[in-house]
Amino acid sequence: MSPQSAETEAIRRITAHLKAVYDGRRTPGQVEAAMSAAEKHFEDSRIRDFVPVLVERRARSALDAAIMAEASDHGHVDRRSSDASHDPNVTALPVTPRAATRSPATGAVLRIARPPASGS
The missing domain is CATH 1.10.8 (Helicase, Ruva Protein; domain 3)
Known part of the structure; x- marks a missing residue:
């Protein structure tokens, strides 16, 4: 061939x-x-x-x-900033389009709550 x-x-x-x-x-x-x-x-x-x-x-x-x-x-992915984006205990991470299509629960932005900072 x-x-x-x-x-x-x-x-x-x-x-x-x-x-x-x-x-x-x-x-x-x-x-x-x-x-x-x-x-x-x-x-x-x-x-x-x-x-x-x-x-x-x-x-x-x-x-x-x-x-x-x-x-x-169609409103399935929220790309707008939300109130959570102003919360200092939440980190917004971009998600690639391919990763977002793997799970319907994944949006364009993955929000992860940070643990509270220790007061020591």
Whole structure:
């Protein structure tokens, strides 16, 4: 198998895998479009060994960002500051879009209560 056909086959398998992973959250056409855009980004790369992996990562990032944007538009993710953000006992940590899609309970900001400072 030529290197070009091996790359094409790897991208085809990744596309099929991502269609299954994003089933119910993205249409097959949206997955194909993300893969195509990611593949186009690397079309002039001279070293081709890692192109399929890089294409998959770029496509996943685009798909996850679209999911997060939709969740935010529908009020499922609160990106606004809340009263808790002004509480000195709460630390706000940003959560990556990919991590936020793994659990419906995770929002764009993870708030962690800090233990009270000792008075010694």
